[in-house]
Amino acid sequence: xxxxxxxxxxxxxxxxxxxxxxxxxxxxxxxxxxxxxxxxxxxxxxxxxxxxxxxxxxxxxxxxxxxxxxxxxxxxxxxxxxxxxxxxxxxxxxxxxxxxxxxxxxxxxxxxxxxxxxxxxxxxxxxxxxxxxxxxxxxxxxxxxxxxxxxxxxxxxxxxxxxxxxxxxxxxxxxxxxxxxxxxxxxxxxxxxxxxxxxxxxxxxxxxxxxxxxxxxxxxxxxxxxxxxxxxxxxxxxxxxxxxxxxxxxxxxxxxxxxxxxxxxxxxxxxxxxxxxxxxxxxxxxxxxxxxxxxxxxxxxxxxxxxxxxxxxxxxxxxxxxxxxxxxxxxxxxxxxxxxxxxxxxxxxxxxxxxxxxxxxxxxxxxxxxxxxxxxxxxxxxxxxxxxxxxxxxxxxxxxxxxxxxxxxxxxxxxxxxxxxxxxxxxxxxxxxxxxxxxxxxxxxxxxxxxxxxxxxxxxxxxxxxxxxxxxxxxxxxxxxxxxxxxxxxxxxxxxxxxxxxxxxxxxxxxxxxxxxxxxxxxxxxxxxxxxxxxxxxxxxxxxxxxxxxxxxxxxxxxxxxxxxxxxxxxxxxxxxxxxxxxxxxxxxxxxxxxxxxxxxxxxxxxxxxxxxxxxxxxxxxxxxxxxxxxxxxxxxxxxxxxxxxxxxxxxxxxxxxxxxxxxxxxxxxxxxxxxxxxxxxxxxxxxxxxxxxxxxxxxxxxxxxxxxxxxxxxxxxxxxxxxxxxxxxxxxxxxxxxxxxxxxxxxxxxxxxxxxxxxxxxxxxxxxxxxxxxxxxxxxxxxxxxxxxxxxxxxxxxxxxxxxxxxxxxxxxxxxxxxxxxxxxxxxxxxxxxxxxxxxxxxxxxxxxxxxxxxxxxxxxxxxxxxxxxxxxxxxxxxxxxxxxxxxxxxxxxxxxxxxxxxxxxxxxxxxxxxxxxxxxxxxxxxxxxxxxxxxxxxxxxxxxxxxxxxxxxxxxxxxxxxxxxxx
Numbered sequence: 001x002x003x004x005x006x007x008x009x010x011x012x013x014x015x016x017x018x019x020x021x022x023x024x025x026x027x028x029x030x031x032x033x034x035x036x037x038x039x040x041x042x043x044x045x046x047x048x049x050x051x052x053x054x055x056x057x058x059x060x061x062x063x064x065x066x067x068x069x070x071x072x073x074x075x076x077x078x079x080x081x082x083x084x085x086x087x088x089x090x091x092x093x094x095x096x097x098x099x100x101x102x103x104x105x106x107x108x109x110x111x112x113x114x115x116x117x118x119x120x121x122x123x124x125x126x127x128x129x130x131x132x133x134x135x136x137x138x139x140x141x142x143x144x145x146x147x148x149x150x151x152x153x154x155x156x157x158x159x160x161x162x163x164x165x166x167x168x169x170x171x172x173x174x175x176x177x178x179x180x181x182x183x184x185x186x187x188x189x190x191x192x193x194x195x196x197x198x199x200x201x202x203x204x205x206x207x208x209x210x211x212x213x214x215x216x217x218x219x220x221x222x223x224x225x226x227x228x229x230x231x232x233x234x235x236x237x238x239x240x241x242x243x244x245x246x247x248x249x250x251x252x253x254x255x256x257x258x259x260x261x262x263x264x265x266x267x268x269x270x271x272x273x274x275x276x277x278x279x280x281x282x283x284x285x286x287x288x289x290x291x292x293x294x295x296x297x298x299x300x301x302x303x304x305x306x307x308x309x310x311x312x313x314x315x316x317x318x319x320x321x322x323x324x325x326x327x328x329x330x331x332x333x334x335x336x337x338x339x340x341x342x343x344x345x346x347x348x349x350x351x352x353x354x355x356x357x358x359x360x361x362x363x364x365x366x367x368x369x370x371x372x373x374x375x376x377x378x379x380x381x382x383x384x385x386x387x388x389x390x391x392x393x394x395x396x397x398x399x400x401x402x403x404x405x406x407x408x409x410x411x412x413x414x415x416x417x418x419x420x421x422x423x424x425x426x427x428x429x430x431x432x433x434x435x436x437x438x439x440x441x442x443x444x445x446x447x448x449x450x451x452x453x454x455x456x457x458x459x460x461x462x463x464x465x466x467x468x469x470x471x472x473x474x475x476x477x478x479x480x481x482x483x484x485x486x487x488x489x490x491x492x493x494x495x496x497x498x499x500x501x502x503x504x505x506x507x508x509x510x511x512x513x514x515x516x517x518x519x520x521x522x523x524x525x526x527x528x529x530x531x532x533x534x535x536x537x538x539x540x541x542x543x544x545x546x547x548x549x550x551x552x553x554x555x556x557x558x559x560x561x562x563x564x565x566x567x568x569x570x571x572x573x574x575x576x577x578x579x580x581x582x583x584x585x586x587x588x589x590x591x592x593x594x595x596x597x598x599x600x601x602x603x604x605x606x607x608x609x610x611x612x613x614x615x616x617x618x619x620x621x622x623x624x625x626x627x628x629x630x631x632x633x634x635x636x637x638x639x640x641x642x643x644x645x646x647x648x649x650x651x652x653x654x655x656x657x658x659x660x661x662x663x664x665x666x667x668x669x670x671x672x673x674x675x676x677x678x679x680x681x682x683x684x685x686x687x688x689x690x691x692x693x694x695x696x697x698x699x700x701x702x703x704x705x706x707x708x709x710x711x712x713x714x715x716x717x718x719x720x721x722x723x724x725x726x727x728x729x730x731x732x733x734x735x736x737x738x739x740x741x742x743x744x745x746x747x748x749x750x751x752x753x754x755x756x757x758x759x760x761x762x763x764x765x766x767x768x769x770x771x772x773x774x775x776x777x778x779x780x781x782x783x784x785x786x787x788x789x790x791x792x793x794x795x796x797x798x799x800x801x802x803x804x805x806x807x808x809x810x811x812x813x814x815x816x817x818x819x820x821x822x823x824x825x826x827x828x829x830x831x832x833x834x835x836x837x838x839x840x841x842x843x844x845x846x847x848x849x850x851x852x853x854x855x856x857x858x859x860x861x862x863x864x865x866x867x868x869x870x871x872x873x874x875x876x877x878x879x880x881x882x883x884x885x886x887x888x889x890x891x892x893x894x895x896x897x898x899x900x901x902x903x904x905x906x907x908x909x910x911x912x913x914x915x916x917x918x919x920x921x922x923x924x925x926x927x928x929x930x931x932x933x934x935x936x937x938x939x940x941x942x943x944x945x946x947x948x949x950x951x952x953x954x955x956x957x958x959x960x961x962x963x964x965x966x967x968x969x
Contacts, residue, residue, distance in 0.1 A: 023396045026338075026349050026359040031390040034068055037061075040387040041371055045091035045098070048378045050112075052098060054086040060100070060110075060117075074115050076100070076108060090131040093258075093377040094138035097159070101128045109169050111161045118161070122173040123147070126155065130253070132187035132201070144227050146176070146201070148184025153177070154203060156226045172225065177232045181205050181244075186253020190272065190289050199231060200289055202274060204253040207244050209276050209283065210237040211300045240301040245279035249328045252277040255287070256334040257377045273352070275339055277332045281308035284339055284352060307339065307350060313360070315344040331373035333382055337398050340382060342373050347384065347393060353405040363391060407431055412448070426453045437462065442471035450478020473501045480546065488549075495549040496558070502539045503562040509535065539567060543574040552577075578606050586610065591618045598625055604632050611640035619644055619656035627663050634664045634675045645682050652693045658682050676701070676709035684717040684726070694718075694726045702733040728752055863887045872944060873897035884935075886942040899938045905948040910937060 043054035051063040058080040062072035076083060084104030091098050100108040100117060105125045108117035127150040134143040141160035148154055154177035159169050185204050192198030192213065201212040214235035216227040256273040275284040285304030309329060314322040323344070333340040338358065339350045345368065349359035363384060364370065371385040382393040403424055406415035412432035419425040429452035436445035442463065449459045456479065463472040480494045509532040513525060543550065552575065559568045565584070572580035578601050585594040594610075595618060601607070607626065614622045626632060641657035652658055661679040664670040683694035698714075701707040711730055718727035724747045731740035863885045869878045871894045878885075878892045885892040893901075899918075903911055917934040921927055943949060 024359075025396055025398055025400070026347070026361070027394045027396070028347055028361055028363050028384070029392050029394055031392050033390070035071070041385060042387070043086050043089045043100075044372055044374065044383075044385040044390075045089045046374050046376045046381065046383050047091045047093050048095040049376065049381075050091070050095035051383075052089060052091055054089055054100070056080075056085060058086065060086070060089075072115055074110065074117065076102075076117055077119065078106075088128060090128065092133040092138075092142070096138045097133075097142050099128065099131060099159075109159055109161070114161065118169050120159070120170055121168055122170040123155075123157065126153075127151070127183075129183050129185060130187045132189040135189060135191045143222070146187050146189060146228065148187045148203070150183040152179040152182055152184060152205070154179075154184060154187070154232075156228050174226045174229065176226060176228045177203070179203070179205055179208070181207055185251040186276065188253060188255050188274070188287075190287070193289055199228070200287065201228070201231065202253065202255075202287065203237075204251065204276050206249070206251040206278065207242055209240040209253075209278075209301070211239075211287075212237045213288075238300045240276075240283065240304070242278045242280045247279075247328075249279040250277060250330055251279075252332060254332055254334050254375070255377075256336065257375055257380045259336065260380055273334055275332050275334050277329055279328075281306050281311070282329065282332055282339060282341065283307075284334070305352070305355065307341075307355065309343075311355070312341060312343055312348050312350075312357070315346065315362075330370055333373055333375045333393075335375075335382065335395055335398060336380070337402060340373070340393065342370055342384065345370075351401075351405060353402070354408065358401075403428060410435060425451075430454050433459075442466065442468040443474055446471040446473075446475035447478050450475050451482060469501060469505060473498065473505070476501070477542065480549070491546070491549040492551060495546050496551070496554060498542060498546075499550065499555055499558050502535070502542070503559060503564055503567065505535055506532065506539070506564060506567065507562055536566070536570075540570045540574070543571050547571075547574045550575075578603070579609075582606070582610050586613055589617075591621075594618075595621050595625065598622075602629075604629070604636075607632055608636045611637050612643050615640045615644040615656070623656045623660045623663075626660055627667075630668055634661070634668075634670055635672055638674060638678050641678060641682075645685075649687065652683065652686055652688060655682065655686070658693075671708050673708055673710055676707075677713055680709050680714050681717055684714075684721045684723050691723055691725045694723060695729060698726060698729045698733065702729075707733065725752060861887045863890055863892075865892060871897055873901060884939045886939075886945070889942050889945050891942050891944050893943070895938070898943065899934075901943050901948065902938050902940075905943070905951055913937065 037053075037055065039055045039057045039059075041053055042056050045052045049065045051065055053061045053063070055061070058076050060074040060076070062074060064070045076086075083106040084102040086100055087103045088101045089098060090101075096112045098110040098112075099120070100110065102108075105127055107120040107123040107126065107128060109120050110117040126147070128147055129150050130148040132146040132148075134145050136143060142158065144156055144158055146154055146156055153175050155173055156176045157173045158171040160171055161169060182205055185206060186202070187204075188202040190200050192200060195215075197215050197218065199212075199214070199216050201210075203210040203212070212231055212235050214231045217225075217230035218227065254275050254277075271286045271288055273284060274287045275282050283301070283304050283306050285301065288300060309326050312329070314324075314326055316322055327344045329341050329343045331342040335349075337352060339352055341348045341350065342363075345364035345366065346360060346362050348357060350356070351358050364386065368386055371387055374383045374385065375381070376383075380395070382395065384391040384393060399418055400420075403415045403417075403419040406412070406418060407428055412428060412435070415428045416425060416432075419428050429448050433445045433449040433452055433454060436442070436448060446463065446468075459475060460472060463469075463475060476494050476498050480491055480498070483490050483494075485491075509528055512528050513532065550571075555571055556568070559571060569581060569584050571577075572584070578597060581597050582594055585591075585597065591614070594614065598606070598610070598614070607629065611622065611626075626637070637660070641660065645655065645657045648655060648657070658679060661675055661682070664675055665679065670676075679697065680694070683697060686693075698707075701709065711734060715727055715730050717723070718730065724743065728740045728743055731737070731743060865878060865883075865885060867879070869892060870876060871878050871883065872891050873893055874897050876894070878894070880894075882895040883892055884895055884898055899914065903914055906914070914934065914937055917930050917937070920930050921934065941947065
């Protein structure tokens with residue numbers, strides 16, 4: 001199959017080559033039952049994969065097709081002789097509810113969970129032809145359903161299964177509509193989407209088709225009354241009528257099955273297809289199930305199509321000749337895309353979109369009759385029944401050729417939707433583009449061509465020849481999106497071309513606005529400005545998306561050649577070229593925009609490069625940004641800070657250079673001498689006379705031990721800028737108190753000098769006195785003769801100074817009366833000191849005399865040892881071996897017992913020395929000298945009266961060696 005060149009806007013494309021090879025769409029297969037049936041089928045139904053067969057014997061077989069071995073064999077409550085043969089069966093789409101009607105007018109109901117049909121007494125005598133099931137199924141009951149009878153009546157009934165013997169299955173039965181022309185051949189009910197109380201009802205007879213749409217009634221309790229009466233009484237139906245035929249022609253109504261997996265074949269989930277078989281043929285179209293206006297309901301059949309019987313070829317007899325007379329269509333079914341017709345023993349499938357026959361297969365031989373043609377609404381399966389056989393019409397990949405039909409009908413969006421392979425989609429795009437070009441819809445064609453394989457050069461030249469630069473731009477934008485990242489050259493070429501096209505378009509719009517030339521009809525200057533803004537936005541989006549496909553130098557050159565500064569900025573922003581963006585805003589003194597760009601940067605070099613100019617104009621905001629970047633090297637920002645500080649006269653509290661350096665020192669703990677020296681120079685060189693900030697900084701640094709600034713540099717700065725207090729502080733922090741005092745006195749800073757003179761510690765009183773003498777000399781030299789008293793009062797501030805220390809500093813001819821009182825006080829102090837020394841000397845002489853007497857008495861000390869006296873340690877006789885006796889307390893000890901106790905209570909040093917002497921004596925060393933030393937250590941004091949006894953207070957009364965039972969009370 002090919003598209004003829006005569007189709008508008010579509011080139012000759014071989015579509016057969018693009019069709020996917022697969023199984024036939026339709027195939028009729030005979031179903032082999034797993035059991036034998038001796039009698040014929042008289043009725044059948046299929047729903048939700050459940051097959052129900054009615055036999056001429058009155059038996060009903062219910063077969064679950066998912067497990068064919070599971071068969072329910074059901075009998076009617078009465079024999080066929082009493083109620084007649086089963087004439088028809090009706091099964092709801094969920095296979096939950098089955099209604100059986102017989103030839104004698106008896107009707108029965110069978111629930112899926114039951115095997116005992118229940119008689120429907122209210123429906124006795126009603127010859128049921130069709131049933132419209134409630135769309136809210138599955139439910140325990142049928143809820144409200146419509147029944148079409150052979151007498152033209154439409155009944156509403158509510159069937160609820162019950163186990164009570166005397167209770168009827170039908171809760172109510174009501175005739176809601178009457179058609180005089182004969183049997184009702186078809187009924188269908190559906191819910192109007194988004195309207196729970198809205199329903200659409202389709203009713204068909206042999207000659208008329210009715211469509212109702214409206215609201216149903218709402219009784220007080222479910223099942224208590226009719227809900228469809230209101231709809232039939234208040235709504236006017238849309239009617240399609242055909243003239244009656246003299247012959248008896250089959251009539252039927254069928255509706256398309258549920259879309260598989262929620263997919264709507266027609267592309268609209270709110271519409272379902274219908275087909276009505278009448279004497280004229282098959283009328284088919286769409287049933288609108290969405291809320292519609294009254295006018296739409298009346299035109300429901302206007303877009304329907306009619307498949308007449310002559311459109312289906314006649315059958316061929318055994319001689320190869322076509323039959324002269326055409327038998328009417330015996331049955332119809334709808335699939336998702338096709339109309340299945342049973343005619344003259346054949347299954348004929350017609351594509352509903354283009355009315356072409358795609359399948360024509362003889363199924364039944366001459367003389368074989370069809371029992372019924374059925375579809376499973378839920379499972380999308382299709383069945384043909386004869387009295388002896390069952391056939392399944394297998395549908396495979398039904399929508400495979402839909403795209404070709406849509407393409408031939410120039411429904412390109414739908415064709416693209418159903419095209420599967422890339423080649424099919426490309427064929428649709430190419431044909432769509434050609435069609436749009438012929439219709440001069442260039443912009444639309446550009447979008448379509450961009451997704452096709454049509455030659456790039458051919459498409460581009462087409463737009464250029466027609467002067468359609470906008471279409472060319474859209475084509476290139478679409479085309480570049482189809483190339484993979486690996487197609488580097490193609491993407492770079494197209495992206496660069498687009499830059500040139502964008503610049504030309506922007507220049508053209510600017511020229512139009514500037515010159516106020518005659519614009520195209522229907523356009524004004526305001527619209528042109530809007531278009532200019534839209535193109536700029538489109539350009540920004542383009543460079544943001546495809547910046548990696550643009551060569552930086554080439555793009556800068558192209559945009560610059562057009563003088564488009566704003567677009568240069570947009571491109572630089574897109575590629576994160578901070579240098580360009582910052583330079584752009586700084587050159588135009590747009591400081592806020594410059595700071596906005598700087599806030600997004602993480603490259604330290606950017607901050608170093610532009611900090612000088614920004615510190616000059618927006619120092620506070622810049623420092624706020626710098627303080628958020630702890631990774632910066634403050635040393636590299638020093639030139640900018642010094643440049644800012646050079647002509648800055650703001651108070652130090654508002655000096656941003658000092659603020660940033662303080663942040664680096666206090667928060668970032670910077671120890672870089674350059675940073676500290678810079679901050680010190682800012683403090684020292686500030687025109688403010690106050691040195692508080694500088695002194696505070698120096699004081700903080702002095703707490704660190706060795707300061708981080710250069711002391712020589714700091715001292716020179718302080719002297720250069722007359723920062724005396726700071727210079728004195730530096731000397732003091734170095735321990736050069738003498739130099740500090742001299743410097744303070746040199747600048748007549750007496751109080752400063754006195755504070756420094758007091759700083760040396762009390763242990764270095766000589767230095768303190770020397771410093772105070774220097775200060776006193778300066779003070780006395782500044783006082784006149786009449787102010788000697790003031791100088792002497794100053795002397796009292798230091799307790800180290802005496803009047804005799806200050807006398808050399810007074811003038812030679814000073815009158816002694818000025819400080820006679822001080823001299824007298826000094827002499828009195830000396831007299832008191834001499835008297836104190838005399839008393840101390842007398843006390844010392846008395847002490848020496850007492851010591852001499854004690855020494856003489858020591859030579860005559862003795863102690864009496866009784867014969868039975870024992871050692872105070874071992875309790876053995878004291879005279880049994882060498883012993884010590886302490887005359888002051890008369891306690892005696894064996895020498896070895898005393899030595900052992902002294903070892904236990906002595907410190908490590910004494911203990912080691914005792915053991916060392918004992919070892920030396922044992923080896924035969926200098927026994928006399930070492931023995932004396934050992935005796936002196938051991939017999940230094942009595943162990944019961946001296947320090948050893950005091951230490952024993954921490955020892956328990958009862959030791960581990962003692963018998964604890966002796967202490968039990």
